[in-house]
Amino acid sequence: MKYAHSILIGGIGDDAHSVGIRLLELGLRESGFYVLSLGIRNDIRTFFKYAKDFDVIMISNKNGHAELYLKDFPDLLNEFQLTNDTKRLWAIGGSLSVGESDFQVKKRYLGMGFSIVHPKPISFLQVVENIRQELGQNGIPPKNILSRNKPKYDVRINYDDIIDRQWDDEELDKQRKEIIKEWPTGKEVMAIDLYNNNGEYQKRSLDQLLWNNKVKKGFPLLQPRTGVADIAQQTSKLQFLEESGSNVSSVQLDAACRSKMYDKAEAGVELSLERKTSQLNGFPIPIYGVNKVRSMVNSLNNPFQLRGGGPDHRFTYEIALSAGIHALEGGFICYCLPYDKLTNPVESMRNWQYIDRLCARYKQRHSVNVNREYFGVLTATLIEPSIAIVINIIQALMSAQQGVVSITVGYAEQGNRSQDIAAIKMLGELTAFYLKKFGYNQCRLTTVYHQFMAAFPEEYSRAEDLIFNSSITAAKAGATKMMVKTPVEAIKIPTRYDNADALRICRRGFAASSAAVTNYKMIALEKKLIEKEVHQIMDAIIEEGNGSVARGAVKAIESGIIDIPWSPSIFNANKVSTLRDVEGAVRFNHFGNLPFSTEVKELHQEKVHIRQYMERDSSTFSLLEKDLSRIWKNEYKQWPLDGNYVV
Ligand code: 5AD
Ligand code: GLU
Numbered sequence: 001m002k003y004a005h006s007i008l009i010g011g012i013g014d015d016a017h018s019v020g021i022r023l024l025e026l027g028l029r030e031s032g033f034y035v036l037s038l039g040i041r042n043d044i045r046t047f048f049k050y051a052k053d054f055d056v057i058m059i060s061n062k063n064g065h066a067e068l069y070l071k072d073f074p075d076l077l078n079e080f081q082l083t084n085d086t087k088r089l090w091a092i093g094g095s096l097s098v099g100e101s102d103f104q105v106k107k108r109y110l111g112m113g114f115s116i117v118h119p120k121p122i123s124f125l126q127v128v129e130n131i132r133q134e135l136g137q138n139g140i141p142p143k144n145i146l147s148r149n150k151p152k153y154d155v156r157i158n159y160d161d162i163i164d165r166q167w168d169d170e171e172l173d174k175q176r177k178e179i180i181k182e183w184p185t186g187k188e189v190m191a192i193d194l195y196n197n198n199g200e201y202q203k204r205s206l207d208q209l210l211w212n213n214k215v216k217k218g219f220p221l222l223q224p225r226t227g228v229a230d231i232a233q234q235t236s237k238l239q240f241l242e243e244s245g246s247n248v249s250s251v252q253l254d255a256a257c258r259s260k261m262y263d264k265a266e267a268g269v270e271l272s273l274e275r276k277t278s279q280l281n282g283f284p285i286p287i288y289g290v291n292k293v294r295s296m297v298n299s300l301n302n303p304f305q306l307r308g309g310g311p312d313h314r315f316t317y318e319i320a321l322s323a324g325i326h327a328l329e330g331g332f333i334c335y336c337l338p339y340d341k342l343t344n345p346v347e348s349m350r351n352w353q354y355i356d357r358l359c360a361r362y363k364q365r366h367s368v369n370v371n372r373e374y375f376g377v378l379t380a381t382l383i384e385p386s387i388a389i390v391i392n393i394i395q396a397l398m399s400a401q402q403g404v405v406s407i408t409v410g411y412a413e414q415g416n417r418s419q420d421i422a423a424i425k426m427l428g429e430l431t432a433f434y435l436k437k438f439g440y441n442q443c444r445l446t447t448v449y450h451q452f453m454a455a456f457p458e459e460y461s462r463a464e465d466l467i468f469n470s471s472i473t474a475a476k477a478g479a480t481k482m483m484v485k486t487p488v489e490a491i492k493i494p495t496r497y498d499n500a501d502a503l504r505i506c507r508r509g510f511a512a513s514s515a516a517v518t519n520y521k522m523i524a525l526e527k528k529l530i531e532k533e534v535h536q537i538m539d540a541i542i543e544e545g546n547g548s549v550a551r552g553a554v555k556a557i558e559s560g561i562i563d564i565p566w567s568p569s570i571f572n573a574n575k576v577s578t579l580r581d582v583e584g585a586v587r588f589n590h591f592g593n594l595p596f597s598t599e600v601k602e603l604h605q606e607k608v609h610i611r612q613y614m615e616r617d618s619s620t621f622s623l624l625e626k627d628l629s630r631i632w633k634n635e636y637k638q639w640p641l642d643g644n645y646v647v
Contacts, residue, residue: 584641
């Protein structure tokens with residue numbers, strides 16, 4: 001019989017962050033605890049449903065929206081304690097608030113009945129130590145581990161629901177009528193004849209701006225991320241950034257709207273106005289609606305893009321397009337598997353086909369060339385380039401099938417300059433190759449480089465240096481556009497001044513780029529490797545689908561040919577894992593069902609072995625924990641990591 005403490009972990013509300021939860025799950029298990037993970041996006045009631053079997057209940061929230069989803073916690077806790085009088089610990093941690101001080105946050109949650117509260121991220125070791133200490137102090141004994149209730153999920157896929165052709169107008173219009181009922185602001189969508197009062201649209205086309213920059217081989221266009229709850233603040237922030245040299249204006253959709261919990265977003269707007277500081281982690285487009293968003297877009301000079309993150313943005317993107325927005329971001333794999341727990345990939349595919357077809361129809365009917373962009377893999381953490389590239393290719397093919405002709409493919413910096421440069425170059429080349437192979441010759445294809453998207457250095461000067469050097473990499477890689485981080489990334493949502501500072505740092509990086517040394521030999525080797533990997537995966541997908549990329553992609557997800565490390569989705573195989581090598585480049589540690597040749601596999605294995613040998617550490621968890629935390633803890637020598645990650 002085995003005795004252990006048992007821990008229930010999971011994310012709350014609209015939060016999509018999955019990496020930390022997964023790391024805790026693996027690490028706590030390795031430390032001897034019995035662990036059940038509920039994954040991301042749980043209602044607080046779900047925690048209470050399973051709580052009685054556990055000694056510690058750990059709620060994770062990384063996007064600062066926790067408060068919106070914990071209103072009922074004190075009452076539920078009281079009710080629960082009436083029938084369960086054994087002692088247990090309630091813990092909450094992550095990045096708990098967008099706008100409040102750590103002191104306020106701690107006070108609130110302790111007052112609500114939590115016994116452990118961490119308003120900001122702490123290291124894994126601190127988490128374990130803290131739990132052990134609290135368990136001891138509260139005299140909670142380890143218990144006999146018997147089988148426990150677990151959530152059951154339905155992961156069946158219905159291949160008959162896949163549509164592998166261009167949608168016709170009736171199909172789109174039929175859905176459209178229902179979709180615009182999702183929230184009252186939908187009424188405005190049909191009432192507006194888009195471009196009658198928007199003659200300026202073509203002049204501000206993002207497609208045109210990107211294309212011109214690609215042709216003239218300019219430095220990457222600069223795009224800062226922004227998103228606050230109040231539209232007046234949002235507008236003035238974007239105006240300020242245009243004056244500070246941003247080339248593309250954009251907003252991030254807030255997490256509540258991403259999950260279609262519009263009532264929570266509305267409550268977040270009210271709370272923000274009351275507290276005079278944004279309590280939402282993005283801008284809630286659907287809450288403001290077409291007319292107000294249109295005024296905002298028209299008060300700016302740059303092209304305007306909406307960026308999101310969720311498997312169903314049909315309603316929000318209807319509002320955005322009616323408001324005259326020039327570009328939309330997201331795709332059926334990159335905003336499903338890395339971002340969502342329960343949505344079936346076939347359903348996600350249909351949602352994104354709807355959006356692609358809608359964009360294409362704006363072109364047909366109003367001569368408006370809406371740019372479509374994708375992120376490779378949104379978990380963005382230790383993503384080997386071939387995974388990101390394959391996902392971009394598939395999504396580009398899906399968009400092109402619906403008639404989209406302006407496409408931007410994306411990749412997030414991992415930290416080894418040669419690998420990152422090779423990745424952006426191959427992303428462009430290979431997407432172009434497959435678009436041509438499938439007969440889509442009309443597309444204008446460009447690339448976007450995301451400055452490091454995983455946990456950022458906490459030290460300001462380190463973050464500054466990362467942004468500077470990342471800009472050099474992007475310039476060397478010839479990316480058309482760059483998503484810009486800020487030096488306060490690890491600390492808070494940036495102010496306009498933080499964003500403006502970041503723009504200046506990037507321009508300094510570009511100016512320094514021609515003098516920076518590059519390892520051409522290494523870049524060439526990485527390019528060759530990526531090319532082989534991508535073709536091997538794409539061949540397998542096309543074969544699985546019997547020529548149909550749509551079917552092949554879904555089959556590949558099911559069989560683990562597409563497998564995204566750290567994905568929160570119940571549809572993801574979760575067999576692939578990656579580690580950094582001694583140069584900081586990302587390599588496969590477990591291949592799962594990736595259809596790689598022996599030659600490719602051996603190369604990765606060798607690099608991983610050298611890392612294990614050099615660090616005298618063969619525990620995968622321990623190496624992973626280092627890879628996930630060394631950057632934010634500032635425990636690395638220099639960015640990029642080439643030549644100095646493990647020495
Ligand atoms: N404002 C600024 N940056 C944002 N990001 C997301 N939402 C916002 C926002 N409202 C950026 C941050 C974050 C990444 C996922 O996107 O850099 O880490
Ligand atoms: N989709 C996002 C982007 O590239 C990722 C960041 C986020 O989730 O807000 O802008």
